[in-house]
Amino acid sequence: MSTSKLTLNVQSEIGKLEAVMLHYPGPEVENMTPKNAQRALYSDILNLSIAQKEYAQLKGVLEKTSLVYKVSDLLEKVLEIPGQRLSLLQKICVTEQVEDYFDYLLELSSSQLTKILIEGLPMQVKTLTDFLKEEYYALQPLYNFYFTRDTSVTIGNTSLVCKMANAVRMRESFIMDAIFNSGLFFNGKITNMYDASQNNPSVKIEGGDVLVAREDVLLIGSGARTSPQAIDLLIQELCREKLSKRHVIVQQLPETPESFIHLDMAFTFLDKNTAMVYKPLILNSNPYKTVHIQIENGKVVKIAPMNNIPAALKKLGMEVEPVICGGRADDWDQEREQWHSGANFLAIAPGKVISYARNINTLEELNKKGFEIVRADDVISGRFDMETSVKCVVTLDGSELPRGGGGPRCMTMPLRRQ
Template sequence: MENYVELNVRSEIGELEGVILHTPGSEVENMTPENAERALYSDILNLAVAREEYKQLSSVLSTVAQTYQVKDLLTTVLGNEKAKEAIVDKVCLMEPQVGVKGNTYCIKDYLLDQEPAVLASLLIEGVPLKADNLTKFLSKERYAMRPLHNFFFTRDASMSVVDEVLIGKMANSVRDRESLIMQSIFDYIPGFKTKTVNPIDNPALDSACTIEGGDVLIARDDILIIGNGTRTSTQGIDFILAQLLTQKEKRQRHILVQELPSHPESFIHLDMVFTLLDVDKCMVYEPLILRPNKYQTVHITIENGKVLNIVHENNLLEALKKLGMDLKPIYCGGNGDPWNQEREQWHSGANFFAIGPGKVLGYGRNIHTMEAMNKNGFEILRAKDIIRHKIELSDYEKYVITIEGSELPRGGGGARCMTMPVRRKPVNW
């Protein structure tokens, strides 16, 4: 029986106690160069190599916190017949090709007939198209229900915000089933003890509303930092603002909004250019976060259910300093050389995941970023050495654990993208 933790996340850096992961499966390989773009990939992955790299991440995390696998959690949920029927019904509404539509093969009954573990796999890895007529036999489409190619980036479809879970309103419909699965996990597994908030449940929702977890960072329990770009719209940020206003807290709370470029694709989320590392340090892609440019930083202050003001700020770090968070920036790609900065940002060099204050994980391939981390007091530790017990984390105060990343970065994300924390200890600010 799973040992569930009660959901509570009030920062990006508090000591990690629980995290949800999804080890890449056959859904990652079930694509070709022709349909990779539709799957939101710029390249195709070698599954065997990607799984070995991911195993370094999951093995390290299991040594420091309670880890949960999406497929295991979903299997538990599907053991509840009521939940099973509700989920399959929603899938059929969300993806019409799954249900009856003209002569389209209906797989609803097929899904309902499956055992929980098999159904969990089908919902993630896809259902092959049954070639029972000439059109389908000649079709280039191989799946009646497409695989969730991006699901190992568990960060995007749901976000822990204090003691609630905000469900992602994905920018691309190919990922909608991820949000459905994550909401089902939190709605039907009582051990997490949380409430889900889903934008699609609001009948007055703006159709332009999109929210993804890579854009939502909890700096402190009174400060949210949100990226505004191709994956999280201004309407999505307004939805989050509206949720905070309904809480009518007497203390001031703040949303810092950072505009992001629409291209290249490496600027997909805020955590690709900015992540928190310690109580006094952060990782930045300097050209966007610190240099003067056309991308705005906006500060929204709310109190007692009202917006007090909305103002422009010079940059994200200055805005945080005004709120009592004086952070020293460490540069993705190191200082000075734009080529190194661009190359390493492309390979998720700014995308770090904290397991505690000053204790983070990232890709070892970004050597200039790692040099900058080391110069700022972080010991560089290889995940392999930790897994093999060659070194003990308790011997080090501040460190970055490096995982190999020849395949995983091809999917367009790093350690933070691949982790959905559900509980962290409070930070001694």
């Protein structure tokens, strides 16, 4: 991690990735039982040691290509500044109703405090109320924090701090806000959706639903984690910038099953003119609307229905050829592979993407389109040089990580792209 400040800049989903923020999954993932897994937004509990090995492949590939910032390192540095530590702790203790622990937390070393804010704080049972709560934690572990995409998004030079759909993830946003607001690491603007919404409960937005298609085009999913009210509020924020023209393409998503949690579970960009799509939702006729919102000189001038995302992009001069998640042959394969994040790709450069190895029909489909399939270990060891490849898919072992409900795009928060 370099010592000079990085200027935030993301104008596409596929420009060469220059800097990214990650959170390596730790004990917080294991501090979960089947009883509380659902509240933690998991459908199953994970084997941490295997999840960490798989995550190490993602981190290893990214370290070959980009500057990697780790959330815990940044948080520890922020907590060393007394004013920053005070304001972050006040926000957390008040919001999570643990004011009794404030003085104790304030006195901890920065590394101990970082650990507790991520891995959880066991409750000290001192009252009957505490005893009857049947809670082990005063501060819940941040089970989902390795999905760094959800809590913030870089749009151009702005960091959008997201307002999470579930209270169990609120602290993740507070931590991200503290990191960006500290002024220690990054140059760029900050839009905090908690502040912008004045904590309006109908406003919720998560980064997996926001795709930067082009400098002037955003794709946003509206479903279980991102509300129409939040999209309207984000558009208001974009209107302040008074740029000549901007476009927002909104795709409605099913509320269930949970594999449609975000738009990037059904649609991601692979190259300048190629996208991975889950066909039943993105291409087939279905009840979920695609809407094109046009902004000019700081005002919404038009809201119109579209057939689908590729048609809306084509109208804006972006031709994308869809590659079918799960392959073309079998609806069952499409459904199974979409469930395991088969449409969730991270581009590290145009035509160079990361995916899970388990989705074999999806990979076969990509191979037919000229993408070379390579193992992450071959990239990390240097046996495969990505620079010399024209188009490739780097595959991660994915038996445990997908069970958390996300893929390579979910686990990465790009800060800067070429």
